[in-house]
Ligand SMILES: Nc1ncnc2c1ncn2[C@@H]1O[C@H](COP(=O)(O)OP(=O)(O)OP(=O)(O)O)[C@@H](O)[C@H]1O
């Protein structure tokens with residue numbers, strides 16, 4: 001008789017397809033990667049094997065069930081779809097100026113013909129991570145996988161196991177990248193339910209400055225799962241603006257883990273939009289790992305129909321004189337559910353921390369629900385920290401005020417909803433981005449129940 | 453222009469207006485005075501169409517039409533304007549954008565062409581200058597963070613832009629400094645035309661030094677207990693409301 005030693009969790013059927021695909025992945029193209037990358041994958045896989053998918057008993061997943069993801073046997077997307085996605089479709093997703101460097105990934109795989117990168121300042125890299133692993137390992141190795149925590153996220157572990165392609169943005173010391181780097185991730189599951197694991201690494205060396213746009217969308221006939229892991233390192237006195245747009249289609253499941261690490265006197269301004277997916281979850285963590293750090297984290301989410309949108313943020317102040325300002329706003333309609341959990345940790349050394357965190361939700365239908373929980377954990381004594389959350393409906397006295405000036409009720413409701421969301425769009429520094437999101441907001445308003 | 457007959461109004465089951473009779477003709481200015489809680493704002497809000505108030509009895513005719521059957525926005529489009537005693541804040545919507553929406557809805561209703569952002573801004577700037585309104589207020593969200601006086605001035609500014617036929621000003625003079633008061637009075641006087649009318653709710657005879665009313669009405673406990681000319685305001689200032697309360701109610705109306 002022979003016995004096989006298998007970790008008990010590996011036998012769980014819900015993991016079987018991931019395990020099968022990992023074995024295939026390991027035998028095929030993945031083998032060309034450097035040894036350290038293969039080790040990183042093995043580490044990710046080992047963690048994935050040990051852990052269970054979260055349930056609503058887990059504090060971090062209290063209001064979000066991942067059962068709809070777990071029960072679908074998603075296969076690793078390997079094929080580059082042919083002809084399904086017209087080039088014009090991709091073109092239509094870009095905004096801003098034509099000269100912006102852009103990388104396009106279709107089902108997780110870099111598309112050279114759809115991408116265009118030119119006129120980058122000396123030393124700046126905006127390229128496929130797959131290529132960077134081969135061509136610039138010395139720039140990638142010190143950072144990749146060093147910030148995404150595998151210990152508490154099975155999804156980050158899974159993404160690391162299948163790490164293969166994605167985007168790499170590198171800003172050398174003191175260099176300014178004026179044009180935003182636009183990273184477009186498209187999913188098109190045509191024949192079967194598929195999963196992609198886009199990986200993004202942004203490294204801003206000391207004193208550099210740049211903007212990165214992460215733009216996720218899908219056009220698919222089958223369920224698909226986009227499991228994104230993003231690591232951003234902002235060096236001393238460097239500044240990174242980061243926009244993440246989630247506009248998956250109604251077949252899409254989107255789980256994103258974003259880990260930001262800020263060094264002394266650096267600035268990070270993140271903005272997250274959730275407008276798509278049937279289930280979307282962002283885990284966005286920022287570590288202020290140096291004094292005088294400035295961190296802005298803003299977000300806007302729309303949830304309608306049966307959508308479920310979850311934003312978990314965590315900001316950790318470790319050193320003195322840090323600032324963090326966070327505003328998330330949500331518009332929740334139909335039978336949708338929105339979840340917000342925002343944690344701010346102020347460690348003992350982080351004296352003179354100035355932190356403000358707000359979450360506001362506008363509920364447009366009787367069946368929509370919101371669970372919001374801002375959390376403050378302060379271990380320093382000389383700090384200024386405030387937080388708050390609201391969940392409300394349209395203000396009837398404001399509606400009356402507007403109608404009494406001749407504005408019809410549906411238009412008054414639109415105007416108020418617009419005003420509610422516009423407040424957070426006003427924080428966006430990149431003008432073409434604000435214009436784009438304003439248009440998105442207006443289109444959303446037309447489709448929402450306030451327009452009726 | 454406006455004919456109110458035996459208007460009785462309740463809120464939350466409590467009767468607040470207990471039979472109001474008032475008739476306002478084009479070209480006239482009527483002042484309505486009365487103690488706190490007597491129902492002045494209730495009257496103003498009912499005329500503007502606030503949904504909280506229930507009309508128990510009576511009728512209101514505006515230019516020959518049943519006003520009570522009209523939606524608030526339709527009243528506004530037909531030229532009714534109520535300056536709120538407590539203007540509401542609208543976060544995220546600029547004063548200019550809000551006013552353009554209102555202005556264009558009214559123009560559309562009249563079959564006139566809508567103004568684009570540039571044309572409207574020109575009009576807005578010109579009115580703002582006239583009303584001594586700081587231009588920065590145009591781009592700020594409606595009433596958000598405005599001082600009490602700024603909110604009141606903003607109401608009159610809206611009136612100057614929308615040019616209503618019937619203006620109902622609910623304590624627009626309260627909380628204004630002397631310069632602002634003059635500006636507000638100026639705004640009302642500019643709209644004083646043969647085809648327009650104003651109902652001015654106020655506690656102070658002070659504003660009546662600048663706007664001479666044709667009639668003064670005293671509202672006590674949901675009824676108009678006395679009506680007269682502008683001298684009535686002076687008399688009230690001197691003798692207080694107990695004086696009218698003691699007297700027998702006289703039939704109101706112009
Ligand atoms: N929504 C409401 N619910 C309950 N009571 C109300 C409501 N609105 C008004 N009232 C009551 O109706 C009465 C009249 O109020 P109103 O605001 O009309 O008085 P007013 O004459 O304008 O007073 P002031 O001079 O203080 O502005 C008050 O007793 C008030 O408390």
Ligand SMILES: [Mg+2]
Pocket residue numbers: 492493494537622623
């Ligand atoms: Mg009042």
